[in-house]
Amino acid sequence: MSDRLPGFSTLAVHAGAQPDPTTGARATPIYQTTSFVFNDADHAASLFGLQSFGNIYTRIGNPTNAVLEERVAALEGGTAALAVASGHAAQVVVLQQLLQPGDEFIAARKLYGGSINQFTHAFKSFGWNVVWADPDDITTFERAVSPRTKAIFIESIANPGGSITDIEAISTVARKAGVPLIVDNTLASPYLIRPIDHGADIVVHSLTKFLGGHGNSLGGIIVDAGTFDWSTGGKYPMLSEPRPEYHGIRLQETFGNFAFAIACRVLGLRDLGPALSPFNAFMILTGIETLPLRMQKHCDNAKAIAEFLAGHPAVASVSYAGLPGDKYNQLARKYAPRGAGAVFTFSLKGGYDAGVSLVSKLQLFSHLANVGDTRSLVIHPASTTHSQLDDAAKIKSGAGPDVVRLSIGIEDKEDLIADLEQALSA
Structure with a gap:
């Protein structure tokens, strides 16, 4: 070479x-x-x-x-x-x-x-x-x-x-x-x-x-x-x-x-x-050989799904740096111009119970404690990964009782949105 x-x-x-x-x-x-x-x-x-x-x-x-x-x-x-x-x-x-x-x-x-x-x-x-x-x-x-x-x-x-x-x-x-x-x-x-x-x-x-x-x-x-x-x-x-x-x-x-x-x-x-x-x-x-291909698809899917959730009546807020109105959007533009990643959280108007209920209703998303998979994943941090923290510490770490975390995979985004829609509607 x-x-x-x-x-x-x-x-x-x-x-x-x-x-x-x-x-x-x-x-x-x-x-x-x-x-x-x-x-x-x-x-x-x-x-x-x-x-x-x-x-x-x-x-x-x-x-x-x-x-x-x-x-x-x-x-x-x-x-x-x-x-x-x-x-x-x-x-x-x-x-x-x-x-x-x-x-x-x-x-x-x-x-x-x-x-x-x-x-x-x-x-x-x-x-x-x-x-x-x-x-x-x-x-x-x-x-x-x-x-x-x-x-x-x-x-x-x-x-x-x-x-x-x-x-x-x-x-x-x-x-x-x-x-x-x-x-x-x-x-x-x-x-x-x-x-x-x-x-x-x-x-x-x-x-x-x-x-x-x-x-x-x-x-x-x-x-x-x-x-x-x-x-x-x-x-x-x-x-x-x-x-x-x-x-x-x-x-x-x-x-x-x-x-x-x-x-x-x-x-x-x-x-x-x-x-x-x-x-x-x-x-x-x-x-790693497919990392560039996967990460771009992860990011493109994540942005589309964050936009969908931001407009859903059951959702109180979405925390995704790729959204123009997000408080971290300027830092995302500086440090991660290709995309703001595939992991983000959103808050449900129904609080803790709504978060626990949502993860049980999703069908395409896998409910488990991991991120970064080709498959889309979901978890309710307050009841799992951050459960050892008190409520004040959960909120400071971005894992409040009403928060759901998504790790968006490389599936077709339309199928992921349809799965979220049915779970939120149910």
């Missing part, structure tokens, strides 16, 4: 992959093995000592997973990536490199309910403390910064409400505080938004959602932007200080602009163990 930089759709099909050198197989093989044979004792020692790159054990790395990692890093514009077992696993591995017991990280209030639960409760056992900020008021991030702050965490498109976060404004806060900005880009995918282009230092995904796209495989990924200096001020000893388990190597000094991805692999994945199955990596790779 010439020196021309490949386009997004080309990268989605080809990045990281070559025909198998032994068999000539065009599709990336599933290397379903636990471990790999060393050339000799010196080769083994160099791999374990981080003097050379290669395969040791699938918990740490695998050739199928490596193609997935290189592909997502290319799509996001990062320097390197690490695939793990789930989106939640990605968040644990990322923050393990950054936080010591007693440290804090700032998180946007508008997040997936599972992340709110993980940050509020599970991370307490590690001594990691979350401080909440309002993504609609950037000054709340500024006020939340303290000497213990080690990171800021946001979603590019927030789950469940589909609101667009002002990544550049929050990146400015992170730069001033001298901490990395972590962006969960699950709902947008790099087809709609590339957070690194707007100041993110680390990007995470639940690969389970739009990147995999077919609701058949769990996975998560961490993308290193290569933009943060981990040696500044001694805040991040996991990266800047000598690592005793690797004969005193300083990861920042040795690996430069992909040191964070290396740390996540050789300190996080190695010891915590949330490895991604090579089979799941293969399934997700296959899904």
